[in-house]
Amino acid sequence: MQRISCLADLEREAVDKLDLNTRTFFQSGAMDLLTRDDNREAYNRIRIIPRMLRDVSKIDTSLSIFGQTFKSPVFLAASANQRMAHTDGEIAASRSACKHGVLHVLSSISNYSIEEVSKGVADLTESGENTSVRWLQLYVFQDRHISYDLVKRAEQAGYTGIVVTVDTPYAGRRLDNIRSTFRVPQHLSLGNFEKYADGMHTHSPTAESTRLAHQNVNYTNYQIDPSLNWNDIKEIKKLTKLPVLLKGILTHEDAAIAVDVGVDGIIVSNHGGRQLDTVPATIVALPEVVDAVKKRIPVFVDGGILRGTDVFKALAVGADAVFVGRPVLWGLTYDGEKGVDLMIDLINEELRLAMALSGCIKISDINRSYLLKSDLYPSKL
Template sequence: MVLSSWSTTSIEDVAAIAGLKWLQLYVYKDRAVTRRLIERAQDAGFAAIALTVDTPYLGRRVADIRNRFRLPPHLTMANFRDDAKARVTAADDSGLASYVASQIDPSLSWAHVAWVRSVARVPVLVKGILTAEDARLAVAAGVDGIIVSNHGGRQLDTVPATIDVLEEVVTAVEGRVPVFLDGGVRRGTDVFKALALGASAVFLGRPVLWALAYDGERGVSQMLATINEELRLAMALAGCASLKDITREHVRLPGQPRL
């Protein structure tokens, strides 16, 4: 599980019940806030830091602005209950947009990635890579992995789907670090295609929320079981007895001629 820094459940509370855990992280203007999050995650047994690098500014989320989105009164950003500098303040349009503008460092650069690596005692991955150029820069910066992500399509309108750029990123890193895919995974066949194009694994976001809304913990268990069964069936029908048998030859991109 990759836990959002802005989760309404704290690092420590999640650590008490979760298995393999990573922390999703932003670089705050106040570096002490970022450092405290990293240290708390490490102390709680989190195995890696997933540094989000596509949000120096928040994308224009029209629905949030129109609805004046903010957390309801009974919820808080649990990781900042005792950190007045990083709390959410009132806003006229979108509480999230105001929070990002006031707290997150808009000058984000590869130097900041290096700083996070110097603080962390666990592997650091960068989340939000969509091009071969940035993939090569990430490897040069010494990251331990890359998460191909477009932030659920919420940061910059008309960016490509992650599956469309996955192979470009995988090719650019030349096996030096693992590459993960985030976004658009809805079925086991989506997992199969991502693995065939070089992903080490995939992440699920919205399906988890839909399943929670449907039937809580049981809904999530059912969703995961369904995707796993769909993947198993896809592998069987494609003649793959194990994950290592899934190769580039099992997918054909739109417009790609038959061999």
């Protein structure tokens, strides 16, 4: 008997396995969890309008972004400290993404370093059968040298995009983490920062940051630079030839500025409801961003995606692809790399079925005509 039939099953199994500290870290959202939960509930409120009698015997979920081809539009989002879920952590997630021909985003705050993750997938790519596509999620730290060095290291290690998270000048107030006094386990370190602790920048406060991290102090609260602004984004653009994306945009105003300053892509995200509580669900914010961008750059969305029909709805609104965050952690917790494989297989299978049953053969067939218009309410009055 197969016990895991969907991502919600996987979540239940994973949650049962985790200790309180890790469970609250993964599940938590800001304050009353309204945005975290609304991310999911907003998908439930949208109806799909299917078309019949089209030959759906062959469904093609492939797509191309920045010249790279992917087998499915369901990508793996960045999340910190993945070794809290499974000892293979970010390497397992990246390997699974690679085998499935999808993108993996590595958090700045990963347990395995940028280079370790690249090495960890090398055997899969040597045969030439798999292409590993990884982007680095970048937090801009108070010591800019560190963030800029992370970008250089990502370039050298074969990453093909930089995702700057812009919704975290300060970490959101996650009450469950505060109540349970969240701790990164002592045996885990932040893989990307050990180099600086050894004195690469003698003036750098990073030795101090690493010490704080080892002391289980909330790293992001201490080191992320809250003065980050649009000029910094222009600087980051000058620093690298890789596409630079912004993660955490929720309005048409910011989307328009992003296009103006030359950003290469936008991820509509509210950090899985972990930052400012009561901001709109991402699927609600998505239409205005898509409309403002007018296909000039790719637009992605994350938050609350758990089913193939959620992916279908996000693509129908106009996202080029979607990211799943917590489901990666549930897969890792359940069975490491195999658990992430299972997660990706399940959601891809559901997407294929949603496409077939609504009469869409390929990704570019999916558009707003497949959604009940009255469900797509405007995100702002």
